[in-house]
Amino acid sequence: MGNGLVKVITGARRCGKSFLLFTLFEDYLHGKGVDDDHIIEAVLDDMAYSDLRDPERLYAYITSRITARDEQYYVLLDEVQYAISDTEMHGDEPPQLYEVLNGLLRMRNVDVYVTGSNSKMLSTDVMTQFRGRGDEVRVRPLSFAEFMQAYDGDVQHGWAEYVVFGGMPLTLSMRTDEQKSRYLESLFSETYLKDIVARNRLRKSQELDDLVNVLASSIGALSNPSKIKATFSSVLHSLISVNTITQYIGYLEDAFIIEEACRYNVKGRRYIGSPKKYYFEDVGLRNARLGFRQVEQTHIMENIVYNELRMRGFNVDVGVVEQRGYRDGMPFRRQLEIDFVANLGSQRYYIQSAYQLPDMEKTAQEKASLLGVDDSFQKIVLVRDIIKPTRDDHGILTMSVYDFLLEPNILQA
Structure with a gap:
């Protein structure tokens, strides 16, 4: 609050952005003693506010509600992509909405919050157009x-x-x-x-x-x-x-x-352009x-682990470890995959989503790629069974996915 930036709350439709802004945050403002006439809101995907989808009318409406220059106002706009026309969306010039938001930012007694469900317009374009004056808050479905x-x-x-x-x-x-x-x-x-x-x-x-x-x-x-x-x-x-x-x-x-x-060559420290993996937000x-015909537990668990890492703020890549050697006197080269290479600042974790380890052969298969990494960052295998966390002789930690998902600080333990 009050940091001079427009707070851009992004995420999929119906994931809770409006509840965060118009219920939780408004209740917080009321608890701070802010009156309703100092909270200016417009829900642009609601027909009741359809006139305000025109940026000029929206700006006129907001500024008409700001009647005292020495008092703080809060502007809350929901689903602002509705104020960007199809022509502006596909044109070369910045949408007029950005001018509206920039104009509000110049008012020292106005704090601006917007939600939207289109990352190109909001995550990418807003940050470009506001030149460092946009602050993105990402909302995801429930972890x-x-x-x-x-x-x-x-x-x-x-x-x-x-x-x-x-x-x-x-x-x-x-x-x-x-x-x-x-x-x-x-x-x-x-x-x-x-x-x-x-x-x-x-x-x-x-x-x-x-x-x-x-x-x-x-x-x-x-x-x-x-x-x-x-x-x-x-x-x-x-x-x-x-x-x-x-x-x-x-x-x-x-x-x-x-x-x-994206795929990342761990030893070569470079990205591999293609192929990639795609995960669903929910x-x-x-x-x-x-x-509901293809609920494969192994793939679903992998998707859930990916979403959890992203929710915790990690950048997540698919790791590739190249292995070279000789078999029966013949040279061979193969690529082993690490499900996730998770990075956040100076932190890095190598994570395998294994679902189950029924025997030694499966255990060796899941750990092979981790054993090919020669740095000191933590290496983890997640299984769906309820087990106590254990480390093997190589320092690889095996734990239950339940512990990983339910204890947000478990990676720092």
Whole structure:
């Protein structure tokens, strides 16, 4: 508060941005003694505020409410992408909305907060246009720990629920699986995809639908637009181009539906351009997209661990360790994968999401890539079983995914 920056609250639709701003934050302001006439709000995706989607009218409305220069005002704007026209969205000039927000920033007695569901306009463009005067606050669906605070049951039953229906907040108030399923399926098709089609003026949505299904079916698998095009050609008999696939993936990222994880050569200390992995912002939405028919525990757990690391602020890459040697007198070279290389400042962790280690062969397989890393950063294997954390002779820590998800400081222990 009061730092001279516009607070940009970003995240997917229905993940809790509006609740954070208009319930939790407004209650906080009231608790501080701020009167309602000093809280200026506009919910731009509500028809009641449709006139204010015009930036000039929005600016006039806000400034008309600021009647005392020596008193503090708080401006709260919800879903501000509605104040950016299609022409501005696809044009070369900055949208007029940015001028409105910059104008408000020049008023010393005004503190500005906005929410939005398009990362290109808000995470990227706002930071560019405001030249360091934008402060992004990222809101994500409920983490497993947050989910368990509201779930009435033990951790194992909570996990069984979370891996199917995810962490969209409203699902926790629904009583039946049918209600949750219908809500998530409708949210994906009627809100997310329709927003993307309308915002990007797509004439046909079938290819976008098909792409979402392909990505949802392959979480945790290496992919790239060329491989996806091959799937379209062989399975769907589609002539979609690589450029269109790349563009559509960008739209899904902008809408906070998916995130990409790049491959990183650990020993060579360089990024590998392609292929990449794609993870869903919420596993419940991913499952709903596939009609809850492909709830593979191993891949879902990997997606949940990725989301947890991102929620904790880590930059997350897929690690690649190159192994060279001789077998039967012949030289060989192979690439081993580390599920996640997580970096935050001076911290780094190498993490394998193993789900289960039923025997020594599987244990050796999961640890092989970690043993190929010769630095001193912590190396961790996560399993779904409830176990006490243990270290082997090489210093590799094996722990339960429940401990990892429920104890936010466990990596620093």
